[in-house]
Amino acid sequence: MMSPLLPVLLLVEDDPAEARLIMRAMEKVQMPARVAHVKNGDDAVAYLAGEAASGNRGAHPLPRLVLMDLKLPRRSGLEVLQWMREQKSGIERIPVVMLSSSPHAVDIRQAYDFGVNSYLVKPDTSEKMLNMLASLKEYWFSYNQAPLLEEESV
Amino acid sequence: MANKVANEALTDDLRARLESLQHESIFRTMVESVQDYAIFVLDPTGVVATWNPGAERLKGYQAEEIIGKHFSVFYPEVDKRNAKPRYELEVAAEVGRFEDEGWRIRKDGSRFWANVVITAIRDKKGKLLGFGKITRDLTERRAAEQRYRLLIESVTDYSIFSLDARGYVTSWNSGAQRIKQYTAEEIIGKHFSTFYTEEDARAGMPEKVLQTARDTGHWEGEGWRVRKDGTRFWSSVVVTAIRDEEGAVTGFSKVTRDITDRKKLMDELQRHTEELELQVAERERTNAELEAFSYSVSHDLRAPLRAIEGFASALNEDYGETLDETAKEYLQQIVIASTRMNRLVQDLLNYGRLSRIEMSQQKIALTPLLERVLNEGAHDSGKISLSGELQRKVVAHEATLVQVLQNLVTNGLKFHKPGVEPRVEIAVRAADGNRVRISVQDNGIGIDPRHTERIFKVFERLHGIEEYPGTGIGLAIVKRGMERMGGSCGVSSVPGEGSTFWIELPGGGKA
Numbered sequence: 279m280m281s282p283l284l285p286v287l288l289l290v291e292d293d294p295a296e297a298r299l300i301m302r303a304m305e306k307v308q309m310p311a312r313v314a315h316v317k318n319g320d321d322a323v324a325y326l327a328g329e330a331a332s333g334n335r336g337a338h339p340l341p342r343l344v345l346m347d348l349k350l351p352r353r354s355g356l357e358v359l360q361w362m363r364e365q366k367s368g369i370e371r372i373p374v375v376m377l378s379s380s381p382h383a384v385d386i387r388q389a390y391d392f393g394v395n396s397y398l399v400k401p402d403t404s405e406k407m408l409n410m411l412a413s414l415k416e417y418w419f420s421y422n423q424a425p426l427l428e429e430e431s432v
Numbered sequence: 433m434a435n436k437v438a439n440e441a442l443t444d445d446l447r448a449r450l451e452s453l454q455h456e457s458i459f460r461t462m463v464e465s466v467q468d469y470a471i472f473v474l475d476p477t478g479v480v481a482t483w484n485p486g487a488e489r490l491k492g493y494q495a496e497e498i499i500g501k502h503f504s505v506f507y508p509e510v511d512k513r514n515a516k517p518r519y520e521l522e523v524a525a526e527v528g529r530f531e532d533e534g535w536r537i538r539k540d541g542s543r544f545w546a547n548v549v550i551t552a553i554r555d556k557k558g559k560l561l562g563f564g565k566i567t568r569d570l571t572e573r574r575a576a577e578q579r580y581r582l583l584i585e586s587v588t589d590y591s592i593f594s595l596d597a598r599g600y601v602t603s604w605n606s607g608a609q610r611i612k613q614y615t616a617e618e619i620i621g622k623h624f625s626t627f628y629t630e631e632d633a634r635a636g637m638p639e640k641v642l643q644t645a646r647d648t649g650h651w652e653g654e655g656w657r658v659r660k661d662g663t664r665f666w667s668s669v670v671v672t673a674i675r676d677e678e679g680a681v682t683g684f685s686k687v688t689r690d691i692t693d694r695k696k697l698m699d700e701l702q703r704h705t706e707e708l709e710l711q712v713a714e715r716e717r718t719n720a721e722l723e724a725f726s727y728s729v730s731h732d733l734r735a736p737l738r739a740i741e742g743f744a745s746a747l748n749e750d751y752g753e754t755l756d757e758t759a760k761e762y763l764q765q766i767v768i769a770s771t772r773m774n775r776l777v778q779d780l781l782n783y784g785r786l787s788r789i790e791m792s793q794q795k796i797a798l799t800p801l802l803e804r805v806l807n808e809g810a811h812d813s814g815k816i817s818l819s820g821e822l823q824r825k826v827v828a829h830e831a832t833l834v835q836v837l838q839n840l841v842t843n844g845l846k847f848h849k850p851g852v853e854p855r856v857e858i859a860v861r862a863a864d865g866n867r868v869r870i871s872v873q874d875n876g877i878g879i880d881p882r883h884t885e886r887i888f889k890v891f892e893r894l895h896g897i898e899e900y901p902g903t904g905i906g907l908a909i910v911k912r913g914m915e916r917m918g919g920s921c922g923v924s925s926v927p928g929e930g931s932t933f934w935i936e937l938p939g940g941g942k943a
Contacts, residue, residue, distance in 0.1 A: 295743070302746055402738055403741055
């Protein structure tokens with residue numbers, strides 16, 4: 279009997295140090311997810327689109343949650359978000375949490391305009407990061423009901 | 433007084449006529465009562481035949497003294513030499529009357545300015561019987577006219593002169609000469625368009641000026657005018673139409689003022705203002721660029737700081753058992769340093785933001801605001817007391833005011849004397865000019881008066897990091913924040929006893 283695979287958390291972060299620290303923190307809080315890490319906006323779209331097209335349920339299913347930085351090379355976090363919300367394959371419903379270093383009201387407002395589900399500002403100490411991810415885990419992987427994606431109903 | 437009649441001087445006819453006239457009581461009353469006019473009769477040769485009280489008053493002679501004498505005795509020498517008296521009689525005899533204004537001499541030799549009318553008296557056949565002479569003293573009026581003319585003459589700052597109905601110059605004053613350089617002889621009789629620039633003259637400006645004055649009564653304006661030597665001056669001009677009793681324009685008066693200096697000053701002022709505005713715009717642009725730069729730099733510094741702190745902590749947590757005390761201490765230092773730098777960056781960002789954001793200000797009640805300061809700060813609020821007129825309101829930007837006060841309170845508690853429990857008192861009172869002063873007084877180490885200005889500058893610290901922590905930006909934030917809100921701040925201190933930092937803001941009434 280195959281143990282049910284953990285859901286995927288797509289981490290979109292270009293800075294290797296940040297990514298490393300985030301992933302370490304996720305391990306520490308025991309995030310119940312497999313973390314897929316891409317380093318730019320194009321790769322994020324490729325990951326999401328590629329999987330939908332191939333319908334490969336195997337190694338790389340559609341993520342339960344997208345944790346994305348705003349400032350990315352090639353395609354910005356907002357552009358990725360915009361692309362996602364334009365899809366008709368179910369991708370448009372995937373919850374997106376912005377994890378950005380910018381605390382500016384303008385950026386926050388824009389993210390919500392583009393359809394983000396939640397906006398978090400990167401904390402400056404590792405302790406605070408741990409606390410934040412612990413809350414994130416509780417909220418999105420325990421309490422939150424994920425939307426049904428079309429593939430699942432098939 | 434009765435009119436005496438000299439027998440020798442009169443012909444019978446005249447005498448008879450006069451006698452009959454004299455018996456006319458109305459005539460007698462009138463002539464006798466007139467004090468202001470000399471009314472008397474001359475025989476055809478000019479000898480005085482009658483006299484009246486007015487004549488006595490005016491010329492000083494009693495009737496007995498003058499009747500029988502020739503009337504040329506009233507004239508100045510120069511007129512007598514020129515045979516003026518006889519000329520006047522000749523004209524009167526020929527034309528019927530002669531009117532003139534001129535000097536006359538009194539009995540005591542003094543002169544007066546007279547208006548004289550000589551009328552020929554003829555009988556029904558036209559035979560000349562004599563002359564009636566009415567003389568009026570116009571000395572007063574002439575004196576007034578003289579004074580007026582002198583006044584105009586003497587005004588050197590204003591060019592005041594008159595034009596005839598067509599615009600030809602008819603009078604001049606010293607001011608006109610000073611400003612336009614023409615003498616009276618040179619300019620009287622010339623057309624006033626001489627004073628206009630070529631362009632204005634060609635454009636028909638002089639005529640437009642006169643027409644406007646005719647239509648509306650006057651013309652006022654500023655413009656270039658030309659002096660005799662061709663140089664230009666900026667003038668302020670008023671042209672007024674002069675009318676006679678029927679309302680017809682008989683001429684114009686023109687008052688011109690040379691305001692070239694004033695215009696030059698105004699132009700310079702304008703130029704300076706524009707230059708200043710350019711400089712201010714330039715400075716603001718530079719400031720904006722600088723602030724944007726420092727802001728983005730500060731912002732970008734946070735990522736590497738996160739990395740430093742994050743990995744140092746990770747190292748400590750994940751490999752703590754394998755590390756000796758020294759290694760752990762080194763890691764500690766790394767974390768402390770990066771934390772400190774993080775705080776610096778945060779303060780810099782706050783400071784930069786203070787300069788940039790739009791600050792909308794409202795009336796804020798101090799009591800709830802101070803509560804917020806006490807509760808939200810990371811300090812022991814038990815050591816802080818409030819006093820004074822807490823019911824007052826101020827006009828400020830709330831978030832900034834909270835930050836300012838928190839910084840002051842933090843400082844007040846931070847710089848305490850070793851071994852002495854820090855206490856801070858926040859007091860509110862009214863200040864001059866409808867302002868409110870909030871002072872934060874502590875019992876700390878105080879500040880040397882030499883440093884009271886320095887400490888408000890960015891990165892200025894009076895103590896080493898080991899003595900008292902801090903970034904050196906807290907007070908700079910206070911100063912900048914107060915500036916942006918239109919308030920002020922300052923400090924008074926006694927080293928060793930404590931400091932009182934104060935801020936002042938516009939008052940907003942009472943809660």
